[in-house]
Amino acid sequence: MFVPLPSEKKCSESHTVQTHRIFPNDLNSFGALYGGKLMSLIDDTASIAVSRHCRRPCMTASTDTLDFLHPIYENDSVTVQAYVSGAGRKSMEVFIKVIGEVLKTGERYLAATSFMTFVVVDSEDNFVGVPAVIPESVEEKLIHEGYQKRRDNRLKELASNKKLGEHISLTLPYMDN
Structure with a gap:
């Protein structure tokens, strides 16, 4: 079903927040949240933000x-906050910040970006x-301001990685050919 999209949307319209408590099974051998677990939470939260932005x-x-x-x-606790910070024709950049909170004291800290x-x-x-993206808050404007430079860098890196990929072997290490 075709849903018409506005030509621009505010960052706040895509803003998505998830909060979770860290349990013993979430920890690595150093007693901190597994990086991979956090990456999964980040990807999940960001995916909701882009869906809110483009509804596609x-x-x-x-x-x-x-x-x-x-x-x-x-x-x-870990709070993952995400919003669309820039948009091309078919792509969207999402900014994600991760805030930890010591629940015993209420102290908060920036854990990741x-x-x-x-x-x-x-x-x-x-x-x-x-x-297109309309930033409103000071943070959103600051993040959005660097979008085009980050996008240009991503496109250069993608081209470089595609070129490298032409020379990557697909032979499995335990196979003869």
Whole structure:
């Protein structure tokens, strides 16, 4: 079913928040949240943000950056916040911030930041592109301001990786050929 999209949307319209408690089975051998578990929470939250922004089927194209800034420990909470920070014709950049909270004291800390790219996989003939992004808050404006430079860098990196891929062996290590 065709759902007409506005030509632009506010970052706040895609804003998505998930909060979870960290349990013992979420921990690595250092007593902190597994990085892979956090990556899964980030991807899940970001996917909802892009769906809110464009209301079309989308998939993760890349995790552009993920910086772990502070470990998240058992019984702390982790809040993953995401919003669309920039958009091309079929792609969207999502900014994600991860906030840890020591539930005993209420102390909060920035645990991680990430940028991801998602692409629309809609095959409808009437698809005209995703809405442009309108930042409003100081944070949104700051993040959005760097979008084009990050996008240009991503496209260069993608081209480089495709070229590298032409020389990557697909032979399994235990096979003769």
